[in-house]
Amino acid sequence: MTTLLQKADRQLRSQGGRMTSQRRIILEALDCLNCHPTAEEVYDTVKLRDQSINLSTVYRTLRWLEQEGLISARRFAEDGRQDRFDPMLPSEHYHFLCTECKEVIEFDHPAIESICSSFEQNSRAAVQSVSFVLYGLCPNCQSRRKN
Amino acid sequence: MTTLLQKADRQLRSQGGRMTSQRRIILEALDCLNCHPTAEEVYDTVKLRDQSINLSTVYRTLRWLEQEGLISARRFAEDGRQDRFDPMLPSEHYHFLCTECKEVIEFDHPAIESICSSFEQNSRAAVQSVSFVLYGLCPNCQSRRKN
DNA sequence: TAGTTATTGCAAATCGTTTGCAGTAACAGG
DNA sequence: CCTGTTACTGCAAACGATTTGCAATAACTA
DSSP: OOOHHHHHHHHHHTTTOOOOHHHHHHHHHHHHOOSOOBHHHHHHHHHTTOTTOOHHHHHHHHHHHHHTTSEEEEOOTTSTTOOEEEEOOSSOOEEEEETTTOOEEEEOOHHHHHHHHHHHHHHOOEEEEEEEEEEEEOHHHHHHHHO | OOOHHHHHHHHHHTTTOOOOHHHHHHHHHHHHOOSOOBHHHHHHHHHTTOTTOOHHHHHHHHHHHHHTTSEEEEOOTTBTBOOEEEEOOSSOOEEEEETTTOOEEEEOOHHHHHHHHHHHHHHOOEEEEEEEEEEEEOHHHHHHHHO
């Protein structure tokens, strides 16, 4: 499996970009943070390795990765105003967000496709992308609540 | 069919609130703006009737209506960072947003329910709410593009 | 009609994110 | 290796939507 670091490196090479120490640290952080971190969370992780790294560098790197199609940014309604960054998986997937601990669970379901096409037929609109997000309590937070 | 103005009035009466001229204007605006306006759009409409009304009053009224469960606020990913306000319909519904003209089309589909319950069973998470948003081009913008 | 207090307008604060700029450091070519 | 070009950085200030504190105002109640 190719890491983000590797993909980004390839991308940079092909367009005269530079692999800086900051970018490397950020990419490595993204590769091991296998969840859906906010920019702030990436920043905190990255700072453990390089105190002097700046939040705006984190943002610039994340936005660059987004433009290159290597990650995607999404904002979950029940999660304040911040974006979360999601490594672009090869296959379409949807999200569940735990409203308590903010854990994200990914899932897929064959019916989603067909809902889109039936909507297209009824409305004559052309669907370009889909956001399907479930909110609720993850198993952990459920049992934590029962106590 | 009960208007927002009527519902809000009832709500106010039952909790010692006051029906101010500003609130009346805002509520009437919401009742005839039958789309999914942003706060700014409500503000612009409202200003035609009362120059001196303030944006923060619009926000306060919208948030109050939201708390009372009379409207709901949602933020669509492909529509910047602003909220859109949606009169609470009696039945669950989902949204299509035209990425060009920002028109919102509402729809429903029986399969959505069952996707949720099948996710609940597989993950053991408890789903509390669902956001299903399609993005694309509405029929109008499609034909406009073809020219 | 007057008193109380919920609500307003205003201006300033907030929060996540973006941007301008001058300095720094990758990398290509010698 | 060394050096020049310029992509990238850190910083601080700007941003845009939304929220807030506060003193003034105006609904409603008695």
